Amino acid sequence: MAKDLFFSMDLNLLRTFLVLSQELNTRKAAERLFVSQPAISQALQKLRNQLDDPLFVKAPSGLKATQFAEELARDITPYLNGLSTVLNKGREFDPLSFQSSVKIAVAPVVLSCLSGSLYRHFSKVAPHCTLELVAWKSSSMNHIQNDELTIGVSLKQAPVQSVHVDLLAELEGKIIVRSGHPLTNETVTAQELEPYPIASVITPGYNDNFTEAAVLMEKEGLIPTIGFRTEFVMAVVDVIEHTDFFMPHSDLFPIQRYPSLKAITPLVNGVPYRNSIYAYYHTKHKNTALMLWLVEQIQQVIKQETKH
Incomplete structure (x- = not known):
């Protein structure tokens, strides 16, 4: 009888696998997961042994996923995202004690109008939060998919898989x-x-x-x-x-x-x-306390600025 991989595998290895499939670079994957490169290599070797596939091979620019790895990443992504949503749903969020970094990509037509206002607002409601504002680019949707951006603010964009859209104003x-x-x-x-x-x-x-x-x-x-x-x-x-x-x-x-x-x-x-602006973020963060709070704060700043 074949071994049941679901019960025998450390599911944290799949999280490492997904990040590695997005970055195709062990150093960048290690930085995103806050672990060492040897830890990434060890996790990859365990996965190779359990799945009986090399998963990634060396390429001039870093790594290249095998066909099996590409299919695996595509198939498990919605399930891991759903698990993340369930685990984070309903968790209490206290902005006054929030100490992480928030990276927001903002469209040029909005950035010049909101940059100072967003900073001043966040410094009051979440004084320990590090706010990083970057310009919205054609690659921003991909960065949201890869969790390299917390949230984006832009005009209407073409739908992209795994990216949720909220009307801001x-x-x-x-x-x-x-x-x-x-x-x-x-x-x-x-x-x-x-x-x-x-x-x-x-x-x-x-x-x-x-x-x-x-x-x-x-x-x-x-x-x-x-x-x-x-x-x-x-x-x-x-x-x-x-x-x-x-x-x-x-x-x-x-x-x-x-x-x-x-x-x-x-x-x-x-x-x-009239025209509208929207918030874009990874679907796995939908309904999490942090994302609901972030969208609300950005909406407040927009409302305040349009009144002026």
């Missing part, structure tokens, strides 16, 4: 221009914007290959001019401060910090244009 669109811009009303239509070039902020994974304002204008039969595109919000601010370009943004933009700029509400079909 619905924002009202704003057109940001210099104070002396020819547009003087509190609202503006696409027709009124047509003569002026667009200075657009790129959000990786959202509008890499298009400018949303231009798409909306084209739907109304207009011919927009895209004058400048970048991932750096401050570069766009510098452009609109010295030209008649306009920057499509939202009520999250901290207009009060820029006396040389003004915000105008764009109308689409006669009503203010």
Whole structure:
């Protein structure tokens, strides 16, 4: 009778296996698991003996998974994630005693508006927490899948396996221009914007290959001019401060910090244009006390900033 691997195997070895299959590097796997590289090698050898497969072979860039290892990682991931969710569900969470690091990837269009506010908020509610803010990139979804990011904040992204999405807030669109811009009303239509070039902020994974304002204008039969595109919000601010370009943004933009700029509400079909931002995190953290708390804190900061 074949040996029952479920009862004979140390399940912690499978956790090591999953991390190693994600990193394909024993040093990086050791860092994520807070163990030594020899400990990773020992765990791998035990797994090889029990599963009768080499699992990983050396490659120029590190390790390469065997076909068996790739299939095993794919098959066991949902079960280990479910076990993690069950074990962590309902655990008490005290932000005042929380001493771990939280790494948040934030879209460029949001980072320039929230970075200082997030830090100030977290320093009050979780004073021992280390907050690490990084820019949202096209690779951020993969980093969330690999548990290299705690949570991401961005505009709408394409669905990715093992990544859960929460709506954080619905924002009202704003057109940001210099104070002396020819547009003087509190609202503006696409027709009124047509003569002026667009200075657009790129959000990786959202509008890499298009400018949303231009798409909306084209739907109304207009011919927009895209004058400048970048991932750096401050570069766009510098452009609109010295030209008649306009920057499509939202009520999250901290207009009060820029006396040389003004915000105008764009109308689409006669009503203010709206867009949404979302939280992205690994599905295994769904309903955990820490993640529920994190989402709530980010929502509070967004609400506070949009009121301003």
